[in-house]
Amino acid sequence: MTVSDRSLSHDPYNIIITGVGGQGNVMASRVLGTMLVTKGYHVTIGETFGPSQRGGSVMSHLRISRTSSWSPQIPEYGAHLIASLEPAEATRVFAQYGNPDVIVICNTRPIYPVTVIRGEASYPSVDDIQKSLSTLAADTTFIDATDEAQKLGNSILANIIILGAICGKGVLPIDREGFRRAISERVKEEQIAVNVRAFDLGTELSSR
Amino acid sequence: MSYLTDTREGAVHLLMGNEAIVRGALEAGIRVAAGYPGTPSSEIIESFSKVAEQQDLYAEWSTNEKVALEVSAAASFAGLRTMCVMKQNGVNVASDFLLHLASSGTRGGMVLVACDDPGALSSVNEGESRIFARLVEIPLLEPGDFQEAKDLTRWAFELSEELGNVVLLRSVTRMSHASGNVTYGPLVRATTQARFRYDGPLFDPECGPVISMIVGASKLQHEPQQEKIRKAALIFEDCPFNTYTGPEKPELLVITSSACNLYSREAINILQAGERVGILKLATTWPLPPKLMQKYLSTADRILIVEEVLPVLEEQIKILYAEMVSELGAKTFFGKNSGHLPSTGELNPDFVITAISSILDISYSPVSQSFAGQARELASISAANRGLTFCPGCPHRASFWTIHNALELDGRNGFVCGDIGCYVMGTLPSGFSTVKTLHSMGSGTGIASGFGKLKQFGMDQPVISVCGDSTFFHAAMPALANAVHQRSPLTMVILDNSGTAMTGFQPHPGSSENVLGEDAPALDIEAICRAMGARVEIEDPFDLEATRAAFHRLIELEEGAKVLILKQPCALSPERRYTKGFEMSIDEEVCLGENCGCNRLCTRIFGCPGIIWDDKKGVSRIDELICVGCGVCADICPAGAIRKGEVS
Numbered sequence: 001m002t003v004s005d006r007s008l009s010h011d012p013y014n015i016i017i018t019g020v021g022g023q024g025n026v027m028a029s030r031v032l033g034t035m036l037v038t039k040g041y042h043v044t045i046g047e048t049f050g051p052s053q054r055g056g057s058v059m060s061h062l063r064i065s066r067t068s069s070w071s072p073q074i075p076e077y078g079a080h081l082i083a084s085l086e087p088a089e090a091t092r093v094f095a096q097y098g099n100p101d102v103i104v105i106c107n108t109r110p111i112y113p114v115t116v117i118r119g120e121a122s123y124p125s126v127d128d129i130q131k132s133l134s135t136l137a138a139d140t141t142f143i144d145a146t147d148e149a150q151k152l153g154n155s156i157l158a159n160i161i162i163l164g165a166i167c168g169k170g171v172l173p174i175d176r177e178g179f180r181r182a183i184s185e186r187v188k189e190e191q192i193a194v195n196v197r198a199f200d201l202g203t204e205l206s207s208r
Numbered sequence: 209m210s211y212l213t214d215t216r217e218g219a220v221h222l223l224m225g226n227e228a229i230v231r232g233a234l235e236a237g238i239r240v241a242a243g244y245p246g247t248p249s250s251e252i253i254e255s256f257s258k259v260a261e262q263q264d265l266y267a268e269w270s271t272n273e274k275v276a277l278e279v280s281a282a283a284s285f286a287g288l289r290t291m292c293v294m295k296q297n298g299v300n301v302a303s304d305f306l307l308h309l310a311s312s313g314t315r316g317g318m319v320l321v322a323c324d325d326p327g328a329l330s331s332v333n334e335g336e337s338r339i340f341a342r343l344v345e346i347p348l349l350e351p352g353d354f355q356e357a358k359d360l361t362r363w364a365f366e367l368s369e370e371l372g373n374v375v376l377l378r379s380v381t382r383m384s385h386a387s388g389n390v391t392y393g394p395l396v397r398a399t400t401q402a403r404f405r406y407d408g409p410l411f412d413p414e415c416g417p418v419i420s421m422i423v424g425a426s427k428l429q430h431e432p433q434q435e436k437i438r439k440a441a442l443i444f445e446d447c448p449f450n451t452y453t454g455p456e457k458p459e460l461l462v463i464t465s466s467a468c469n470l471y472s473r474e475a476i477n478i479l480q481a482g483e484r485v486g487i488l489k490l491a492t493t494w495p496l497p498p499k500l501m502q503k504y505l506s507t508a509d510r511i512l513i514v515e516e517v518l519p520v521l522e523e524q525i526k527i528l529y530a531e532m533v534s535e536l537g538a539k540t541f542f543g544k545n546s547g548h549l550p551s552t553g554e555l556n557p558d559f560v561i562t563a564i565s566s567i568l569d570i571s572y573s574p575v576s577q578s579f580a581g582q583a584r585e586l587a588s589i590s591a592a593n594r595g596l597t598f599c600p601g602c603p604h605r606a607s608f609w610t611i612h613n614a615l616e617l618d619g620r621n622g623f624v625c626g627d628i629g630c631y632v633m634g635t636l637p638s639g640f641s642t643v644k645t646l647h648s649m650g651s652g653t654g655i656a657s658g659f660g661k662l663k664q665f666g667m668d669q670p671v672i673s674v675c676g677d678s679t680f681f682h683a684a685m686p687a688l689a690n691a692v693h694q695r696s697p698l699t700m701v702i703l704d705n706s707g708t709a710m711t712g713f714q715p716h717p718g719s720s721e722n723v724l725g726e727d728a729p730a731l732d733i734e735a736i737c738r739a740m741g742a743r744v745e746i747e748d749p750f751d752l753e754a755t756r757a758a759f760h761r762l763i764e765l766e767e768g769a770k771v772l773i774l775k776q777p778c779a780l781s782p783e784r785r786y787t788k789g790f791e792m793s794i795d796e797e798v799c800l801g802e803n804c805g806c807n808r809l810c811t812r813i814f815g816c817p818g819i820i821w822d823d824k825k826g827v828s829r830i831d832e833l834i835c836v837g838c839g840v841c842a843d844i845c846p847a848g849a850i851r852k853g854e855v856s
Contacts, residue, residue, distance in 0.1 A: 020594070030222070030387070037222040037389060044354075044470075045222070045387040048329065054599035054780070055817045069353050071470040072386030075478060075557040077574040088591045095587035099575050111834070112820050113594040114638065117811050119821065121592030132586045136579070146833070155833050185211075 009171060012044075012065040014074045017162075018093045019085030020111045022054040024159035027186065028085075029060035032163060034182040035174045036064055046072025055114065057089055064172070081171060082137075083162050085145070086111050087129045094133065103139040105165045105206060106130070107158055109146035141165065143205045149198065157198040164202020176200065213259050215395050223390045225357045225383040226251040229321060231390065232361025233291050234263060236317065237398035240283035241267045242276040244682065245711035246295030247330040248384040249323035253293055254714070257723040263397060269714050269723050272649075272682040273298035277305050277320065284318040284374075285418050286402035289365050296324040296335040297628075297648065301683070303340060308420035309374055310344040311429045313413055313436075316400070317365030318374045320346075323384045326516035327554030330381075332632060332646065334552070338520045341376045341494045345433055347440040348494035349377045352449070352469035354388030360449050360491055362393070367443065371436045372413050378493075380516060382467040382554065437495055444492035445499050452504060454486025460567055461508035463525060465490045468514045468555055475560035479570050493521055501528050505536055512563060513543035516555050542567055597638035600818040601779035601789075601836035604631045604639065607703055607749040609814065609844070611672065612640035614759045622670030622763060624701075625659065627652035627684070629676040630710045631703055638815055643674065650675070650683025653700050657687055657769075660696030670763045671698045678708035678716040680733055685740075691769040692741045699762045700742070702733060702773045703749075709778035737771040749774040752843050779836055788837035791853040792818070792830045798849035801826040806846045814844055 017032070019025045026047055033043040046061040063070040079097040083105045084090035090106045098104075108126050115121040126142070134140040143165055149157035160183075167174050176199060183195045211221050212231055223231065230252055233241070241256040243249065256267040266283075270276035273294040280292035294302060299322045306320070322337035341348035349364055351357040361377060368375045408415030411428055421429050444450070454461075462485060464472045469489045476485050488504045490496070505511065505525075513522040522543045529536060544551045548563040565572050598605040608631075615622040626634050626643030627650065634643035645655050656673035675684040680702055691698050707713040715722055720730040737744045743765070745758045755774060762770040777783045800806075807813065810828050811821045818835030819828050828849070842850040 022599075033222050033387060037220065042389050043222055043387070046382060047385050047387075055594060055597050057594050069355070069388040069470070071474040071557050072382050072388075072467065073471070073556040075474060075561065075574070077580070091587045091589075092591035095583040095591070098583050100579060109833075112817070112831075113592045114597045114815055114817055115592045115595050117817065117820055118637075118815055119808065119812055123592065124590050129586075129590050132590075136583060136586070 010080055012063040012070045014079050015062040015081045016079050016093050016097055017083045018059040018089045021056045021058050023085040024156050025058045025060055028159040028163050029062055031182045035178040039173050042068055044069045044072050083166055085159055085162060087126045101138050104133055104137045105141045107145040108142050141206050148201055152194055152198055160195050160198035161202035164199035165206035168203040168206030210259050212255055213262055214392060217394050219392045220389055222387050224387045225354055225379055227255050228354050228357035228390050229361045230255040232358040235393050235396055236362040236365040237289055237396040238291055239265050239288040239398050240290040242270045242279040243293030244270055244273045244276050244298055245708045245714040246298055247711050248325060248381040249293050249295045250711045260724050267723055271717055273302040274305050277302040281309055284314040284316040286404045288316040288400055288402055291319045293321045296322055296337045299337040299340050307344045310346045311420040311433055312418050313372045314374050317368040319364045319377050320374055321377045323379045325381050334517050336518050337378050345437055346373055347375050349491055350465040350493050352489045354390050356449060358390050371440055373436050380467050441495040441497050444497035447492050449491030452488050455483055458486035458508045459484045460510045460512055462487045462512045462514055464514040465493050471555055471557045471560045472514050474557035475564055478561055479564055496524050496528055498528055502532050510540050514560055519544040596633050596636055599779045600816055600834050601838040603705055603749045603776035604703055606840045607774045608634050608639040608642045610752055610755045612642040614756050620670055625652040625656040625673040627675040627679050629679055631674055649679050650687050653684045653687035656698040657691035657696045660698040674701045674703055677704040677718050681717045689740055695768055697767055699770045704773050704775040705778040707778060707781055713781055734773055742769045742771045744771045746773040749776050750838055750840055788855050790837040790839040791855050792835050792837055793851050794828050794830055795849045796827045798847050799827040800847050804847055810841050810845055
């Protein structure tokens, strides 16, 4: 069975990509959506655009279906996969949309909320977040996506590494070639190769 | 070539609702589009601009929404298909002309797209544009999914031409900014030539001069206008976009529209109530087609109306029901008035699940109580509120820092009248809680002009207003004109970041390029203010000392309107976005941390996300991924521990 023939374990299959404004969350969700529409799926994406372009919580809801468009907001506790570009955001989304069967993929690099910077709130260790999430979720993968992205020359590629990690989980009918086509529509020619490298790296890190 | 202009009929693309609206307009052969930026509407004009050359159409960001509607109307009067686009607040701005336009009627198909923001996700209110359709007596359409966002838009142009009047198409954030599959129809490349005919008799809808009314002769226009609405209701009886799914005799009939259609479908699916509940999804929500409504109201005794935000549809349905009660018999209505759905904020599938399960007595719990409790507890420990804050390197943080500190130092209880833009955060700790009034665009300076005249009643506090550069052109110019002419002693601070930054950096009359990428004459704000007669100074807000000195000079002047222009591009502007000003660092030996006596000024008070507090070492640290190197923090550190270095 090829990847593209793989059927969805649920219909609609619900994914949330979350993070902080400026991390490339919207871009990641659109690239993933494009990959799936190309395969003939119905995709609905709901995006949070806040007034705070940088530093606010952002979240994209993706609904993937063989049959039709669904609500751009996933019902509570209704996610099948949560991919987070930031650890605290993974827990925020998990509290509203998680369930015991959910798969969590998370970047380890914190971005401190302004309330934490001001000393009004605290930020626990990423290890503690990982431990707690792994007791609640079915499958938890933490990846040093920002560090790896920096090694590739640009921290923004963390979003693509996380996309690759979603692919590595093998739950969606997506692949490297589909990614290459989808990303080609959105970045300059000379940036395609490094994006594909980031995608491959994510796939490798999550399927280890 | 843009995917928006794919010529293959039947091609499927993942489109944002806003893009689907654009595609619908392209399939209808649109020639002119005008608007003013505002989330969630802004992508519509931006998308038109990307395909303008190829499709031979004209798009512009107008100075404000009223002007945008006038520009768009001109195209209609000249026989072209045209669209005008704005967010919900913009309809209020445009409403003066809209009332007149609805009266004069239109020629080429004209669609006014208003994108409402239920829940005010990126607005200062969740105003309802739907009510304007009733107020000015024009038809209202609401797409119920992404495909319909395209198809209904195309149809709206035909409807407009059939009625000879502007049609309001209302979207919401979860339609405009959400995306879904859209199957394309044939793409039209319009060739209509513009010609304004005015040689016929007065009030002739096809060839006379276009006027809204003559004093005392309102019947001549108002009666034909209402005739158009009656005709719209007739057309709506057979509108293919009003659809019903569900059993012939449902236990509960859901009547809905817009994104609420998707929430309702989801709820029924989750509750597995498809054999008990039917959905009447309406695309034509004003005027309601009476026969269609009677047909479906007669199928069920219990009716739930699902809509955002106010019970606009609910009230219209109840009026129709009252007229048909003898035929329909007793019904129970559920919705906002019954308390089954909230009357504020946006809805989602869960609200509809709750309403339906309560009405039909279905029990539903997606996860165990204990799981939900543990998940909530984890988030409460880990996920501190991110709060709203200015971006790293935002010039507004520096501007409010100076204004706030200068007013404290001045000691006369001076205050700031705020305005709409990213700088609404001037009301919050991220803007040092500097702003004390906040309303609509341009109102800061208008209110300040009023406060300034209260001196004769004993008010002795300095009055300051802030507004952005786009807002200056939008609505603050008349307010400044008023302040100058009335000799109102205010200090207007123009936070000029060279674009309409909050909505994604769209050009405005002060920009040297328009939305089509053409060179444009840039209006000089400084020269305009001087020409109006204000005393004007101009500074770089990143130069804290010079800005403070200029601000003090101006607020100490007792007479007349003064303007301080603080000019520094938005941190996300193309000009600054990928360039770092300075390589910032903190000398750990010099930073005294909690022992400094500065109360961690950089992290606790200045609050730039680019500086973080290293708990273990007890010193501040630069987050090199986030810092954009504006260098302002180096000037606020009393210990001189923050250093500006050259970018390598």
